Amino acid sequence: MLLPVILALHAATAVLLPPLVRLLGARAFLVASLPPALSAVWALSRSPGIAAGEPAEASVPWVPALDITLDFRVDALSLAMVLLVSGVGAVIFCYSAAYFRSDQAGLARLTSVMVLFAGAMLGVVTADNLFALYVFWELTSVTSFLLVGFDQRKDAAGRAALQALITTAGAGLFMLIGFILLGQAGGTYRISELVADPPVDSPLLPVALVLVLIGAFAKSAQAPFHYWLPGAMVAPTPVSAYLHAAAMVKGGVYLIARLAPGFADADPWRVLVLAFGLATMVIGGWSALRQTDLKLLVAHGTVSQLGFLCLLAGAGTHTAAVAAIGALLAHGFFKSTLFLVVGVVDHQAGTRDIRRLNGLWRSLPVTAAAAGLAAASMAGLPPLLGFIGKEAALEAFLPGHSPELPPLAAGLELAGLVLASVLTFAYSARFWWGAFGDKRAAETDIEPVPGTDAGGEDGAEPRIPRTRATPPSAVFLAAPVLLSLCGLVLGSLPGPADAIAAAYAAPYSDHGKPYHLALWHGLSTPLLLTAVVIAAGAALFRWREAFARLQGRAPRVISAEMGYHLFLHGTYAIALSVTRRLQTGSLPAYLGIILATMLALPGVRLVTALATGEVAVPSGGDGLRLWDTPLEGVVAAVIAVTAIAALREHRRFPALILLSATGFGIAGLFVLHGAPDLALTLILVETLTTIILVFVLRRLPATFSVRAPGWPKRWMVVLSVAAGAFISVSLWLMAAARTAEPISLGYEAAAEQAGGRNLVNTILADFRALDTFGEIVVLLTAAVAVASLVLLNRRHRVVDEPSADEEQIEEEGSRR
Amino acid sequence: MSGAPSLLLVLAVGVLYSCGFYLMLQRSLMRAVFGILLLGHAANVSLMLTDRAITLPPLLGGPEGVLSDPLPQAMALTAIVITFGVTTFLLALAYRVWLGDGNDEVPDDLEDRRIGRLQEPEDSA
Structure with a gap:
């Protein structure tokens, strides 16, 4: 069980190092070398047993609900890697104490991140759970990013660090999918169990292996991902010696050796x-x-x-x-x-x-x-x-x-x-x-x-x-x-x-x-x-000179780095062109995009489900009927006609009257469906809304502005109708597919207990009283806001800033 | 428990949603407010769709028969009141815009357009 403690020690040391660096300067690297040294000594002390075939194991519960534990297992392969990661690591840390000057900028960060990296790498080579391995793996990618990009004054450092990160972490995502497939196929995420009993018959296995190998190849700089490694050489030399020789790049080799x-x-x-x-x-x-x-x-x-x-x-x-x-x-x-x-x-x-x-x-x-x-x-x-x-x-x-x-x-x-x-x-x-x-x-x-x-320098000196x-x-x-x-x-x-x-x-x-x-x-x-x-x-x-001439004449193959740049450039270009098209600043356009997305994703899915018969259309008997009473037909007609007329109306007052009529029609619908409380409330609210609207509209011009909306009217009609149709059809199908009894069946008894006769009232005033209280708060807030918005006007009526913006828009609009 | 709502009711909901979306797509703030009103109605009627066909009001001690489901009614009741609050607030906002600009239109957002004109960073290629 010592191994998790050693890992924790790496993290603790990383936290303690920055103040120590201020105190000791570069000599703090000697302190930093202690956790890896301890780890190497521990590994050596256990090596006879491990080499004899008795791995050292430890397990820490991590996410018990998902059955994820931090399993550690040090067998012969891990032992070799621990000796490299921690043993060579400790030596390199000592070397760093002499390499770096104490006044080196960012030294505290460097030492701290290097110890973190050492810990993460130790985790990679000892973890026995695919998820734990992945987390440590990506920790090494992130710490490596910080270490390669250590010199913030160099642009090249930042670029190389980003390139290494995008390559290794991007391929790491493929690897994660591969891990999940592997775990699903094998029924366990413990690496030792998977290797001992590989799911060779699973059809998922080839895909999983390819994905895992992509991650391993990128980490270990295999062609065609090898470009990031020479680029990462902008890192300080001890960092390169550690990451790019002993430890990180071996991660992929280790994973391959682990699974092979x-x-x-x-x-x-x-x-x-x-x-x-x-x-x-x-x-x-x-x-x-x-x-x-x-x-x-x-x-x-x-x-x-x-x-x-x-x-x-x-x-x-x-x-x-x-x-x-x-x-x-x-x-x-x-x-x-x-x-x-x-x-x-x-x-x-x-x-x-x-x-x-x-x-x-x-x-x-x-x-x-x-x-x-x-x-x-x-x-x-x-x-x-x-x-x-x-x-x-x-x-x-x-x-x-x-x-x-x-x-x-x-x-x-x-x-x-x-x-x-x-x-x-x-x-x-x-x-x-x-x-x-x-x-x-x-x-x-x-x-x-x-x-x-x-031909960098001239050859003036003969000797x-x-x-x-x-x-x-x-x-x-x-x-x-x-x-x-x-x-x-x-x-x-x-x-x-x-x-x-x-x-x-x-x-x-x-x-x-x-x-x-x-x-x-x-x-x-x-x-x-x-x-x-x-x-x-x-x-x-x-004959190196002759060979160099030969190399010079050999055609340069398209470098893989070009592929990386093309990928990056392409991503930027696509992102920009999408933004340019979507980010127009027009609110109606944004809303249209939202509606179009709703139609494109769930809408298309619904249509295909209907077409393939995956979702049955309700038919016959209770399912398909025009109305429940003929009165419903009348009310529905009132609602539809007034609503459509309201949107065709460009004068404000007639539109308002038509809308009120819609509201009253809906109140009638509520009456028909056994909801008198709703009908009463709606009539009250409609009346109030109409009165308020009249007060506001009294001051506004008589007609709506008829400025062109920026895109054709018929598209708006098509979009709105399609969206409405999609929602109503979905609702129809969902209501028809309902199998569960309503939970309100037990409410009658509960209402009697509560002493209420009107179930809706009892729900609002008793079962959900806190909700109703919240509702009242919303109304009050709205009232205060409305009052302040309207009354503010009485004191000073000038708010000029928006008009300045408006001018600018007009100006830009004309330029376009 | 089964049975789809009647087709006319579904149709009415569809018309309400369509009209609501269309009005929301307009540049005039007042029409957008009307659109929200219609969408509120549409949502309330949608809640009614969950109920069985023609039923009695959920009142105890009344005539014998199938009572309608009180839960969607309670939700719709809350929704009506909240829609009222929202509508009033939006109206007040539209009113202020009109006071400031002399019209009640939604202008394009300049900042959004600026983002749309961003160039690719130099060092990406």
């Missing part, structure tokens, strides 16, 4: 995951090689790696699952190291542009070593964790290795993996060389990559000076060094990682060939492929 044991065999899961993962992997690697900004290079590399992780996590075979855990951990360690290294370089050398850095390894040797370890892990060199993960991945897709994958598909994936690995090796090398290596003049001054930023950098503090260096060493240690001693991986992969059948994460599997095909990858990658790096 149950759903990988259900169509169209495997096809989608393998296709999009492969495409993302290659696209990311290709574009990483074009970047000259170190941070963007790492970001595009992350896109590529996320594709790699998604396809491993979703492939749904034993070996792929083992590889997924290995690659997940490896990526968390090396990618956050690389981001942190970019932060150190940027901070100490003042730039992170490859074209402006030269020979930096001499002044930042420790950083360069850490970066070297991380880049080697990314490239897949032994004895690092990245190598182990990649070996496992290559093994998983050897044709014939897993019967779940058809040989052709496996071969295709393997070819894609090798290609992407070659690109990965090349951009890993490019990263280290770009940040720390010695360069030739031509390579620094003019970077021949057209399309990114060609380029080494970039100078101030040595970083020990705290600053500790984080990247520690994280890169994690990759080395876990790579050399893959026991712990393998225990987690084995526990995660346990649900899959290993077909008698259990795979383990290890450095040495003998002289196998994957090892051979790794050698090929290293050779080809090295060649690609060696």
